[in-house]
Amino acid sequence: MELNETQLDAMKELGNIGASHAATSLSTMLMSEIEMTVPEARIVDIADISEYFGDEISALVVFEIQGELHPGGYVVLHLPKKSAIRLTNTMLGSTDMDREFNEMDESALLEVGNIMVSQFLDATATLLGIVMLPSPPAIAIDMAHAAFANVVSMVAVDINQIILFRTELKSKMHDIESTIVMLPDEGTLEQILKILEDLVKSPQ
């Protein structure tokens, strides 16, 4: 799988639109400003995945992309454990940092993920003129690379390189770091690129 510069740029722009909508919803939920990095698009060999995700215990909320593209791939919201606890503390009105994850945290994170990823996919799909919806979420609290590899094994049956789109979203006020990662299925990526190409070509 190879993407040229133009295609990577187009995908970054798409990721940018999705991530800004996700950032806005996070900003509303936390009532704080959210800083967003420039989206990154990267081709990663499956053998090197552990180099991009460390072994820090993290919360990974995972959604399958459903709708017109099938199979669509996955969108993952990743928060290191401390950030995840700060986030749910902010939402649930607690200040106890020194605690383990409980069911309340999990359901709060599922809900935050749901809101952010729905916004992400909706903005992306609107631009493309197609329907993309998140599946019900799944969550793991574990070493980030192990949990992410678990998601990768669901898309990388026939391929050995994956394309990762990632954007970091940070709240300075609450000291929360999060990352949204889109992992499109190979077929989905091709379709998205085709739509983007047609969009650029068509007279405005």
Place this chain on the structure above:
Amino acid sequence: MTDKPPATKGVNVGIGEYHIGQSLMTSIGLGSCVALILHDNKHSMGAVAHIMLPESNGKKERPGKFADTAIPTLYAELLKQGSNKRDITAKIAGGSSMFKQFKGNLDIGGRNVEAIKKALEEYRIPLVAEDVGGNVGRSITYDPAKKGIISVRRADGTCIDI
């Protein structure tokens, strides 16, 4: 997500890769993936594969990636390096179901473990130890010089030797 971790001693076997030799080997970030270790105690030599999926369906370019291609490949390579069939034993670690919402066909970890056990039986390689299943991620370290002992570090902070 972090930058490259500091270089550790030994060879890290990434997803879908395998390594054979007498030096220290590691495999980090095992979620639904399974580390398969074939150890030859007589020659203090062994092989590690970081298996991602149960079936190759005929794909041959990365034999370490699939249970049904990793076992014959590692076994044949060890025999080529001078191992005797009777000296080779197997250990496995990993294969968890990290997302409790993924069930059935999506429980790749459980399917990996099942496929590996089946293939080991076919090749009559004794499985002498395992730390599989559950819902935690793992990382392993294998030193062929130390009688095939595998240290398993689990995401919950516990470490065990198998």
